[in-house]
Amino acid sequence: xxxxxxxxxxxxxxxxxxxxxxxxxxxxxxxxxxxxxxxxxxxxxxxxxxxxxxxxxxxxxxxxxxxxxxxxxxxxxxxxxxxxxxxxxxxxxxxxxxxxxxxxxxxxxxxxxxxxxxxxxxxxxxxxxxxxxxxxxxxxxxxxxxxxxxxxxxxxxxxxxxxxxxxxxxxxxxxxxxxxxxxxxxxxxxxxxxxxxxxxxxxxxxxxxxxxxxxxxxxxxxxxxxxxxxxxxxxxxxxxxxxxxxxxxxxxxxxxxxxxxxxxxxxxxxxxxxxxxxxxxxxxxxxxxxxxxxxxxxxxxxxxxxxxxxxxxxxxxxxxxxxxxxxxxxxxxxxxxxxxxxxxxxxxxxxxxxxxxxxxxxxxxxxxxxxxxxxxxxxxxxxxxxxxxxxxxxxxxxxxxxxxxxxxxxxxxxxxxxxxxxxxxxxxxxxxxxxxxxxxxxxxxxxxxxxxxxxxxxxxxxxxxxxxxxxxxxxxxxxxxxxxxxxxxxxxxxxxxxxxxxxxxxxxxxxxxxxxxxxxxxxxxxxxxxxxxxxxxxxxxxxxxxxxxxxxxxxxxxxxxxxxxxxxxxx
Numbered sequence: 054x055x056x057x058x059x060x061x062x063x064x065x066x067x068x069x070x071x072x073x074x075x076x077x078x079x080x081x082x083x084x085x086x087x088x089x090x091x092x093x094x095x096x097x098x099x100x101x102x103x104x105x106x107x108x109x110x111x112x113x114x115x116x117x118x119x120x121x122x123x124x125x126x127x128x129x130x131x132x133x134x135x136x137x138x139x140x141x142x143x144x145x146x147x148x149x150x151x152x153x154x155x156x157x158x159x160x161x162x163x164x165x166x167x168x169x170x171x172x173x174x175x176x177x178x179x180x181x182x183x184x185x186x187x188x189x190x191x192x193x194x195x196x197x198x199x200x201x202x203x204x205x206x207x208x209x210x211x212x213x214x215x216x217x218x219x220x221x222x223x224x225x226x227x228x229x230x231x232x233x234x235x236x237x238x239x240x241x242x243x244x245x246x247x248x249x250x251x252x253x254x255x256x257x258x259x260x261x262x263x264x265x266x267x268x269x270x271x272x273x274x275x276x277x278x279x280x281x282x283x284x285x286x287x288x289x290x291x292x293x294x295x296x297x298x299x300x301x302x303x304x305x306x307x308x309x310x311x312x313x314x315x316x317x318x319x320x321x322x323x324x325x326x327x328x329x330x331x332x333x334x335x336x337x338x339x340x341x342x343x344x345x346x347x348x349x350x351x352x353x354x355x356x357x358x359x360x361x362x363x364x365x366x367x368x369x370x371x372x373x374x375x376x377x378x379x380x381x382x383x384x385x386x387x388x389x390x391x392x393x394x395x396x397x398x399x400x401x402x403x404x405x406x407x408x409x410x411x412x413x414x415x416x417x418x419x420x421x422x423x424x425x426x427x428x429x430x431x432x433x434x435x436x437x438x439x440x441x442x443x444x445x446x447x448x449x450x451x452x453x454x455x456x457x458x459x460x461x462x463x464x465x466x467x468x469x470x471x472x473x474x475x476x477x478x479x480x481x482x483x484x485x486x487x488x489x490x491x492x493x494x495x496x497x498x499x500x501x502x503x504x505x506x507x508x509x510x511x512x513x514x515x516x517x518x519x520x521x522x523x524x525x526x527x528x529x530x531x532x533x534x535x536x537x538x539x540x541x542x543x544x545x546x547x548x549x550x551x552x553x554x555x556x557x558x559x560x561x562x563x564x565x566x567x568x569x570x571x572x573x574x575x576x577x578x579x580x581x582x583x584x585x586x587x588x589x590x591x592x593x594x595x596x597x598x599x600x601x602x603x604x605x606x607x608x609x610x611x612x613x614x615x616x617x618x619x620x621x622x623x624x
Contacts, residue, residue, distance in 0.1 A: 062355070067093040067319065068619075070341050070356040072326050072371065075172025077588040077604040078362035079304030079312075080215065084612035085360070086317035093354055094309075095324040095343060097363075098168030101147075101175070103282075103305040107295030109143040117142050134165055137553060139176055144293050147175050155502050160514040163553035164366060170322055171305040172364065173555060176293050179269040179301050179421070180599040181221050182444075183212050183232045187432055188596035195431075195440050198394060198488045199564045201593050202574035205232065211606035219302040219605065220278055222422070223267035231264075231427040231598075238272045239265045240422045244414045245449035245476050250424070252537040257429075261533075263447060266425040269302035269601075281307050290419045301421070323347050325504050328375040329359060329384050329584060337583045337624070338384070344504045357624060358583050358615050362608070365395075365589030369494050369560040370509050372586075385571050385578035391561065392495050394488035395513050396595045398556040399443075400481055401547050402523040404530045406539035408449065408476040415451045415473055423448045426480070428597045430525065439521035443484035444597040445530065449476050478539050482526040485597045486551075487518055488559050513551045556600055558592035576611040583624045585611050 068090035071081045085092040149166040167173035186205045192198040216235040223236040250263035270286040283299030299306035312318040323346040332339040340355035375384035383391045423446045430442035454474045456467040496507040527544045564570020567579035578584045587608040
């Protein structure tokens with residue numbers, strides 16, 4: 054006769070389990086706990102408490118032992134993230150050493166990860182734009198991927214819901230290709246950014262627009278932020294160190310503490326998820342296998358609802374590794390498409406210039422945001438030899454002219470001069486890549502990581518569509534810069550690898566047909582109804598907008614549906 058440890062099982066049983074504590078995982082935790090569900094949040098990295106665990110947030114430049122640089126010995130332990138713009142002595146504690154999770158690059162892929170409570174919500178660029186119907190209808194219209202099972206009207210109220218809680222700064226711009234949101238007071242453009250906005254409007258009528266960026270920064274106090282314990286953004290532009298004021302949105306400053314206040318949250322860091330457990334008799338998932346990152350002990354936790362929010366690539370890995378008799382090729386993978394149709398954003402194109410006008414003015418202080426040019430190519434009709442399009446950032450600023458060619462007193466005098474140079478102009482593209490079946494992740498049959506979990510093989514690369522898009526970006530912006538009176542225009546190609554900008558998406562895409570997609574319109578696995586995926590893995594296409602706001606809205610929407618289904622005993 055078999056005896057079960059019933060008390061032990063009870064301690065490991067919850068109403069819901071959330072895998073991951075980043076932007077989407079934090080929202081899942083907030084929504085589930087607010088609705089009364091006892092919720093376990095699993096995070097593979099260490100705990101990071103708001104303010105307490107931001108060790109560099111108040112440090113001055115001269116207080117860093119290596120003046121912000123990473124010593125060579127450590128530098129070599131971070132070969133994946135070391136070329137990323139965020140890599141430095143002030144952020145090293147939020148980045149992942151290569152040895153923590155090895156993977157195989159069939160094609161060069163820079164997999165940026167943030168393994169701690171809060172994940173990459175501590176490191177993101179905080180840009181938040183809504184999608185429009187032009188984006189949700191794109192695959193069906195342009196003949197790639199599969200049709201999204203939702204449209205803008207389905208998610209619009211959820212955009213509003215999360216924007217009001219997170220705090221989004223921006224202007225009401227009235228653009229059909231970039232719907233307005235619930236905005237706080239906007240940041241201000243510099244005078245040259247305003248000049249560029251006017252010149253674009255003059256030369257391109259209503260087809261192209263320059264707006265102030267929309268960003269997850271609190272620019273005016275409201276009761277909802279006071280309740281969260283968050284203050285206004287101080288414009289320090291040290292965001293990647295963790296914000297002690299809670300001025301920008303992160304799981305650590307907002308959704309995780311909010312969930313903790315309900316008394317329904319159990320947060321378990323150092324928990325590397327091995328797989329989701331499928332109950333063959335009940336025909337649904339019953340829990341999660343977890344490896345303790347410190348002791349290597351494996352434990353099982355159980356719940357009625359599971360939200361998978363481990364970030365796109367790891368969510369694919371977990372599902373692929375969740376093997377059972379019913380799902381020998383990965384949980385929910387009846388059609389063999391799990392891990393396929395991965396896409397990302399391309400930032401390879403940049404352009405710079407100078408402007409010798411408005412030399413009686415300059416910028417003052419700091420601004421944790423930039424101006425933004427929404428996508429204008431192939432929006433209303435196909436007009437180029439490539440599919441889809443790109444958005445772009447835009448900045449203009451002046452810096453002191455300093456000479457380092459002198460010695461002694463002459464050098465000191467040169468450094469103390471405050472003469473300003475010309476305006477420096479810059480833009481970067483954020484292009485939509487096309488999801489393709491060959492763009493995929495899969496488990497290596499032999500190699501395992503240090504936890505005994507199969508390593509991922511990642512096969513994702515740029516294609517001809519991306520190259521044509523970058524060429525068009527350079528041509529169009531060179532033309533726009535010229536018409537605005539800018540000079541010394543320089544075109545740049547960054548040669549950054551896919552993955553390096555953190556916007557990896559797909560592999561567990563949403564769709565209408567179980568034969569061609571993994572998730573339905575509620576982010577629910579077609580063939581395992583109590584598992585929901587609401588991070589980047591769920592995305593059918595990428596659009597050109599920064600994706601995090603859409604993850605938040607999809608998560609809140611999916612939780613609302615899941616809890617209603619559970620209470621109706623349909624899960």
